[in-house]
Amino acid sequence: MSTAVVYVKKGEGRALKEGGLWIFDNEIEKIEGEVEEGAVVRVHDFDGYPLGLGFLNRNSKITVRMMTRKADAVIDEAFLRMRVRNAWEYRKKTVDTKSCRVIFGEADFLPGIVIDKFSDVLVVQSLALGIDKMKPVILKVLKEILAEDGIIIRGIYERSDAKVRNLEGMERVKGFIGDAFDTKVEVEENGVKYIVDVAEGQKTGFFLDQKYNRKAIQGLCKGARVLDCFTHTGSFALNAAIAGAESVLGVDASETGILQAEENARLNGVEQLAKFQCADVFDLLPKLEAEGERYDVVILDPPAFTKSRASVKNATKGYREINMRGLKLVKDGGYLATCSCSHFMTPELFAETIRQAAKSAHKRLRQVEYRTQSADHPILWAAEESYYLKFYIFQVCDEKY
Template identity: 45%
Template sequence: MQTMYLRKKIAPRVENGHPWIFANEIDTARSTTATTPEAGDIVEVRNAQDKFVGYGYINPKSQILVRLLSRNQKDVIDEAFFHRRIAEAWAYRQHIGYTENCRLIFGEADEMPALIIDKFNDYFVLQTLAYGMEVWKPAIVKALNSIFSPKGIYERNDVPVRELEGLPQIKGFLSEPFDTNIIINENGLKFHIDILNGQKTGYFLDQQDNRRAIQHIVKGADVLEAFCYTGTFSVHAGHYGAKSVLGLDISENAVAQARRNAELNGLQNICQFQAVNAFDALKQWTKDGRQYDVVILDPPAFTKSRENIQKAITGYKEINLRGMKLVKPGGFLVTASCTNLVQPDLFLQIIDMAAKNARKKLRQVTYQTQASDHPIVWGMENTEYLKFLIVEVK
């Protein structure tokens, strides 16, 4: 195993527990040996004082040169290691009450950088987003089979970030083939999931707790949901007693599935959906003077790069300003952001700016993050990505 040495002056991020080590943080002269490590190799990392830092996998083609898997010098990175890590993650989810559907592995938060595993009933969907995790994919699948005896495992590695690691975009079965259209239960409701073609791993589990948070404010309300995707918030609103619900999404396929989800729960007369550009609709309906008791905004990430962060800020400000104007005085705005680069403080500042421009007074009802099966680790900003806010608008 090759040893990589850190430079004397590095970001305290690494010493404080963050698993990412960038190429410019490595003392290349001290780390150079006759054998050049290949992508996916396990390396030992030591600091400038020759103190053990951890074991991780390396990829010379990636900006993140090493991602640490363990800081325990006694660990051996083998099949048993991955089995143990997945078993520990499952024990944690069981302990906090997430068993039927959950994010089983949340990358760095579960000390498994660049690995995502979602559990839907007895089916599992995984993403190996870095070369090192791709190498261990057979061991990961073996561990899932051993621990869960699942009905099926599918990989959704059709994501561009893999190309930065020198990996192709692929998706397919990692078990015997199965029907990838399944139904899950969430908060007493049923939802169709399209594992094969749905966004990410097929369903957004991170909002499952937040969907319950709207139950009191939607009773007897006329509700508008923009960027509704497959209608999960809309269907929850109907279930919790909304008088009417209108969901908007630009995707015809998403709207079709939203209608199926409403029908699955007997709410097709309450929940209606339209395939339109939500940005355009919010802008036009504000001019038209439309009003709703509750407006829900749950847009996709506006940017994944720091270069476009200002565009994301402008986008969030615009939709929230228009959302506030569509809320009746004394009504509620439900708004979320999953853009990792927009940190919580900045998100709340954007909402405040929108309120000032809209000349609205806000009263916070609740502020939450992602569901607890997506754990937040202090010191790792990328693990706290979802912001969810309910405010009264006056």
């Protein structure tokens, strides 16, 4: 471990001192000592007070990511094993661990790394230089900890191909870690089976964060006519189908996603009930409205319309438009499930956007419930970026109801 010390400017580091894990470049007064990028450094306040240990990367605006507040800690294999064990023990108590997110970066005090478990396969996404150097040890100890519970991992695939690695001065990486294996993995969630393509699927292959939100719509869908927008590989649509929906239409602009959704429907024996269409949702919904189509349940699970504060205004227009169009397709007394997975779309802004959409659609909303990401994606209150998924279920009534 480097003996270099990073000093925080006087009056800066407010988020850090409230429990956050990031120190930005403009918060740093000076760095004492020689240190290579990605190395662990000590962090002191402007007056020399020790604030803990983190890893440094001067190529990134997030210059230091904190690993611990204990100034006397040693970041070694034993330390990483403790962090990984804590993460796994937490999952065992809070979620179904057959498939789950085992490590969720900052929220598990392992900043910059995400590891998903799909049955007996691990998918890792490493987004920061310092944690990338620790990745081999983290994966080693994780496999050992899982083996203690009788879980033998047959393969690891890396999906460190996100653009954000470029901001760290790192190349984007994708491929096997260790021996090659069949990258199409069968998993089961809420009684629904899926084929997860860890090599070619979006992000790590499957969106585990919606696990219990998908389950939450099952009761609404029995005997219902259901429209699932941005269906990806059919997850909400299939939950509706196995719950006993009368009919299900899943829509997505990705032909690859639709083909996978159809394969998943066959896997669950609901291919006659759940149909899928490759189309742009923004184009399709006005057409369905004009044709007089109406549904008992409409589900809106769009991708993040904004990944920065700069584009929030345009994203808000997109969310307002899609919710207005979705609401117009809900029968009187039917239900709308709608969500945003963008951290920059705050809960307050998302709620206001839905309110505006309902006004434009001449609909009245009765909130059934508000949900967020599943517990294997824990929200660290001091790290606001860890809270990103907002999920509402509403009953929809005509304005004159």
